[in-house]
Amino acid sequence: MKVLVVGGGGREHAIIKKIRQNPAVTQLYALPGNGGIAQDAECVSIGAKEIDKIAQFALDNEIDFAVVAPDDPLVLGAVDVLEAKGVPCFGPNKAAAVIEGSKVFSKQLMKKYEIPTAAYEVFSEASAALEYLKTAPLPTVIKADGLALGKGVVIAETYEDACAAVRSMMEDRIFGDSGSTVIIEEFLTGPEVSVLAFTDGDVVVPMVSSMDHKRALDGDKGLNTGGMGTVAPNPFYTQEIADVCMGTIFLPTMHAMNSEGRTFKGCLYFGLMLTPKGPKVIEYNCRFGDPETQVVLPLLKTDLLTVMQAVAQGRLREIDVEFENKHACCVIVASEGYPGKYETGNEITVSEDLEGEVYFAGAKIQGGKLVNAGGRVAGVTCIGDTLKEAVDKAYAEVKKVNFSNAYYRKDIGQRALSAVKEV
Numbered sequence: 001m002k003v004l005v006v007g008g009g010g011r012e013h014a015i016i017k018k019i020r021q022n023p024a025v026t027q028l029y030a031l032p033g034n035g036g037i038a039q040d041a042e043c044v045s046i047g048a049k050e051i052d053k054i055a056q057f058a059l060d061n062e063i064d065f066a067v068v069a070p071d072d073p074l075v076l077g078a079v080d081v082l083e084a085k086g087v088p089c090f091g092p093n094k095a096a097a098v099i100e101g102s103k104v105f106s107k108q109l110m111k112k113y114e115i116p117t118a119a120y121e122v123f124s125e126a127s128a129a130l131e132y133l134k135t136a137p138l139p140t141v142i143k144a145d146g147l148a149l150g151k152g153v154v155i156a157e158t159y160e161d162a163c164a165a166v167r168s169m170m171e172d173r174i175f176g177d178s179g180s181t182v183i184i185e186e187f188l189t190g191p192e193v194s195v196l197a198f199t200d201g202d203v204v205v206p207m208v209s210s211m212d213h214k215r216a217l218d219g220d221k222g223l224n225t226g227g228m229g230t231v232a233p234n235p236f237y238t239q240e241i242a243d244v245c246m247g248t249i250f251l252p253t254m255h256a257m258n259s260e261g262r263t264f265k266g267c268l269y270f271g272l273m274l275t276p277k278g279p280k281v282i283e284y285n286c287r288f289g290d291p292e293t294q295v296v297l298p299l300l301k302t303d304l305l306t307v308m309q310a311v312a313q314g315r316l317r318e319i320d321v322e323f324e325n326k327h328a329c330c331v332i333v334a335s336e337g338y339p340g341k342y343e344t345g346n347e348i349t350v351s352e353d354l355e356g357e358v359y360f361a362g363a364k365i366q367g368g369k370l371v372n373a374g375g376r377v378a379g380v381t382c383i384g385d386t387l388k389e390a391v392d393k394a395y396a397e398v399k400k401v402n403f404s405n406a407y408y409r410k411d412i413g414q415r416a417l418s419a420v421k422e423v
Contacts, residue, residue, distance in 0.1 A: 200317075
């Protein structure tokens with residue numbers, strides 16, 4: 001069986017490593033992949049947004065199944081193009097991927113179908129947004145409507161910061177057309193939880209919950225990043241809360257998308273805030289999260305490719321999706337300076353005795369050597385019987401991934417460990 005995975009980051013590496021475990025897979029391609037992924041799949045230099053080239057490659061190489069992992073190609077309709085050419089896919093079509101592609105769409109969907117989320121207002125004129133901010137409660141949250149590489153959200157503590165965020169998005173267009181419309185919404189408080197879920201439009205099967213660490217520096221300081229580490233499961237996400245989320249958020253979202261004629265088939269990501277008034281949706285993503293995938297998939301007992309095929313064929317109900325009753329911790333090794341300026345081209349070495357999984361993201365082969373080529377370079381994931389064991393293992397093993405300007409946070413999982421002690 002020939003399988004193609006679109007994308008080239010740590011999330012895709014985690015997906016590829018899991019798919020490789022299926023004995024029916026005879027050939028595995030990554031488009032474009034990266035220097036580290038090349039150890040586990042054949043990398044082809046076709047970009048994730050080059051949809052016509054991806055489709056042609058799939059036809060030329062008789063691909064049996066494709067996994068479209070990143071948000072951009074999903075929102076652009078990669079699944080539609082591939083399926084039109086007879087290639088079965090895991091991932092939502094263009095009509096369903098809008099749930100991430102437009103924050104305005106997702107907020108209006110939640111309002112229409114009474115799915116709990118933060119109160120909000122939508123603005124397409126900077127002057128109107130700036131006028132509204134004069135009376136908006138602080139802190140306040142400003143979001144670009146479209147995709148912005150995970151960076152289109154600003155939590156403004158002051159009126160001046162809020163105005164600056166609106167101007168940068170709407171007037172300076174730092175996110176291009178994605179910031180032509182903005183949402184200004186209520187600031188929610190409480191523990192954050194990420195829940196990825198398989199859904200085929202008939203049933204929703206949540207995966208193990210996780211906790212991301214977005215800030216660049218220890219103590220949740222510094223700039224927002226794509227994620228500096230994760231743990232799973234999230235100790236704040238109890239079975240009682242999971243039951244509430246299934247009844248008030250997960251199933252209602254699936255039914256809402258069906259009612260809108262936008263049946264979602266793939267991985268639906270729920271970014272949740274456990275507020276004093278109950279769980280609320282912060283955001284939806286139309287795909288596996290990164291780096292949440294790097295702790296969730298290692299705990300998956302059921303064969304991933306089998307689950308993905310069942311989702312694509314609308315028979316997820318037939319599959320018993322199981323997870324290990326264990327804990328996982330992923331520590332991201334980044335290039336120092338990320339998400340600002342950083343140096344690349346430094347050789348990466350990995351000790352042969354490293355235990356656990358290494359998922360590569362910003363890495364490439366240069367002069368026959370693996371070098372850092374991006375901000376987030378690799379993720380080291382370890383599993384333990386307890387959260388502390390998983391965290392301790394991850395920090396012991398992450399020291400075995402080295403390059404000259406390597407940096408990682410030293411406190412991934414500490415907030416979760418504090419919650420465990422409180423319980």
